[in-house]
Amino acid sequence: MTVRVCSSGIFGIEEHAVEVEVDVASNGVPVYETVGLPDTAVRESRQRVRAAIVNTGFRMPRRRTIVNLSPASLRKVGTSYDLPIALGILGASGQITAPKLQQTFVVGELGLSGRLRPVRGALAMLIGARARGVQHAIVPANNAAEADGLDGINIHAAQTLADAVQIVTGGEIPIVCPPSRRQQPCSSPEVDMRDIYGQPLARRALEIAAAGGHNLMLYGPPGVGKSLLARALRDILPPLSRSERLEVSCIHSISGLLRGTGLVQRRPFRSPHHSASVAAIIGGGQGIPSPGEVSLAHRGVLFIDEFPEFPRPIREALRQPLETGAVIVARARRSVRFPARFQLVATMNPCPCGYYGDSSRPSRCTCTDANIQRYRARVSGPMADRFDLRVPCHAVAPDDLLNHACGEPSAMVRARVAAARKLQRQRYDNESCHSNSELSGEQLRAACSLPESSQRVASRMLSRGLSARGFHRILRVARTIADLANCDSVKTHHLAEAFSFRTDM
Ligand SMILES: Nc1ncnc2c1ncn2[C@@H]1O[C@H](COP(=O)(O)OP(=O)(O)OP(=O)(O)O)[C@@H](O)[C@H]1O
Ligand SMILES: [Mg+2]
Numbered sequence: 094m095t096v097r098v099c100s101s102g103i104f105g106i107e108e109h110a111v112e113v114e115v116d117v118a119s120n121g122v123p124v125y126e127t128v129g130l131p132d133t134a135v136r137e138s139r140q141r142v143r144a145a146i147v148n149t150g151f152r153m154p155r156r157r158t159i160v161n162l163s164p165a166s167l168r169k170v171g172t173s174y175d176l177p178i179a180l181g182i183l184g185a186s187g188q189i190t191a192p193k194l195q196q197t198f199v200v201g202e203l204g205l206s207g208r209l210r211p212v213r214g215a216l217a218m219l220i221g222a223r224a225r226g227v228q229h230a231i232v233p234a235n236n237a238a239e240a241d242g243l244d245g246i247n248i249h250a251a252q253t254l255a256d257a258v259q260i261v262t263g264g265e266i267p268i269v270c271p272p273s274r275r276q277q278p279c280s281s282p283e284v285d286m287r288d289i290y291g292q293p294l295a296r297r298a299l300e301i302a303a304a305g306g307h308n309l310m311l312y313g314p315p316g317v318g319k320s321l322l323a324r325a326l327r328d329i330l331p332p333l334s335r336s337e338r339l340e341v342s343c344i345h346s347i348s349g350l351l352r353g354t355g356l357v358q359r360r361p362f363r364s365p366h367h368s369a370s371v372a373a374i375i376g377g378g379q380g381i382p383s384p385g386e387v388s389l390a391h392r393g394v395l396f397i398d399e400f401p402e403f404p405r406p407i408r409e410a411l412r413q414p415l416e417t418g419a420v421i422v423a424r425a426r427r428s429v430r431f432p433a434r435f436q437l438v439a440t441m442n443p444c445p446c447g448y449y450g451d452s453s454r455p456s457r458c459t460c461t462d463a464n465i466q467r468y469r470a471r472v473s474g475p476m477a478d479r480f481d482l483r484v485p486c487h488a489v490a491p492d493d494l495l496n497h498a499c500g501e502p503s504a505m506v507r508a509r510v511a512a513a514r515k516l517q518r519q520r521y522d523n524e525s526c527h528s529n530s531e532l533s534g535e536q537l538r539a540a541c542s543l544p545e546s547s548q549r550v551a552s553r554m555l556s557r558g559l560s561a562r563g564f565h566r567i568l569r570v571a572r573t574i575a576d577l578a579n580c581d582s583v584k585t586h587h588l589a590e591a592f593s594f595r596t597d598m
Contacts, residue, residue, distance in 0.1 A: 105429025
């Protein structure tokens with residue numbers, strides 16, 4: 094007898110339907126074979142499935158058993174086919190009668206005892222299955238929270254193979270709520286802006302960056318609070334919208350970062366170390382490409398602390414996703430497109446010793462001119478051009494430090510950022526643009542049209558060697574500054590403030 098179970102696989106970030114066909118012959122030599130381009134993990138499922146079936150109280154058929162994963166042309170990887178294969182074997186050998194099995198979507202990794210383990214990418218798989226019209230799905234209990242709130246498909250959470258058997262044989266399938274609805278740890282501020290002394294310029298830049306999603310570079314001597322400021326950004330970012338939550342959660346689910354927790358609630362804030370490989374940052378790697386840090390930071394922040402310390406291939410590889418909002422990892426057989434619409438926040442010192450231009454002690458810098466030039470050249474012209482806001486940070490004034498002259502708390506800044514983002518949402522309703530930093534072409538012309546009086550200021554800026562990209566970036570920042578001031582149109586002083594943030598590093 095042949096039984097079919099619907100399941101799915103992930104290639105990169107794309108989900109595709111996989112049908113698990115199991116045929117148990119009525120006679121013949123007792124062999125077990127898996128066909129349909131399985132990788133090692135899929136081939137090894139045989140041992141897990143056999144032990145799980147026996148330990149759940151069933152028996153492994155002693156007849157010719159063929160498992161076919163179709164379409165046979167696609168490579169099948171991972172452990173998510175264990176559960177559909179086990180249910181298929183039980184159905185095809187006549188040990189269970191499950192008329193609804195063929196219409197039920199099934200994924201899950203089996204342990205030897207029959208206990209189910211979570212799989213990567215369950216959320217993307219369930220969204221794909223729903224799009225194909227599947228109404229019932231069985232997933233491991235630890236994956237069920239990912240699908241919390243996914244409308245239009247009934248999710249049945251199973252702890253063990255026995256649970257899954259009960260669900261598919263129980264006639265009317267009971268709808269089981271996910272047992273774990275744990276949310277990701279909620280936002281207790283890591284760094285509150287109240288605890289940062291001085292740095293009024295950098296604080297203003299941080300607010301603008303959060304309100305419009307702009308790229309930010311903070312540079313200055315050691316110990317003045319650059320990394321502190323960058324980390325404070327996380328807490329003033331606006332929350333993710335529902336569609337953004339699903340987008341981000343799909344990527345995190347595929348990377349195995351959503352174990353037992355619900356959808357991602359906070360904007361991602363990724364801070365990779367400079368020893369990371371290009372594949373870890375950009376995406377790719379051995380076998381089927383996986384998302385890199387730029388994709389894990391999608392709709393959030395990629396924080397590159399000590400930017401010049403990152404190897405040149407990584408620094409330059411960031412240029413393309415910053416422009417297009419995506420990374421394409423090309424493979425001989427098939428390319429994968431990973432979304433990577435992130436906001437880049439970086440910090441650096443002005444020279445190798447860190448003290449060049451330190452106003453508090455001008456003679457402290459020990460670097461030669463050549464060393465300084467070499468160090469600064471690590472931020473190439475095209476890369477520097479992509480930073481909308483380039484902000485010098487100076488040593489905190491002794492009085493500010495001694496008198497604890499701290500600024501506004503994050504909560505107040507967050508409220509202004511949220512109001513500015515609301516204006517953007519209303520303005521770009523039904524458009525593909527989420528924030529001012531994404532404005533392009535016609536949208537940019539419409540949202541940032543300059544009054545007659547500003548045209549002269551703009552042409553003076555352009556005559557100072559500003560690139561077209563640089564000018565467009567200034568326009569987008571000026572739009573955000575106008576939004577923070579609740580102003581319908583971009584005025585000359587908004588443009589001037591935006592221009593003042595494009596200092597030479
Ligand atoms: N402006 C500031 N307000 C409050 N604390 C500060 C400030 N600047 C520095 N500090 C204190 O110094 C520590 C180090 O600051 P931070 O790591 O941000 O320095 P940095 O500018 O990134 O230096 P480096 O260039 O060496 O990376 C902070 O954890 C904090 O305790
Ligand atoms: Mg630092």
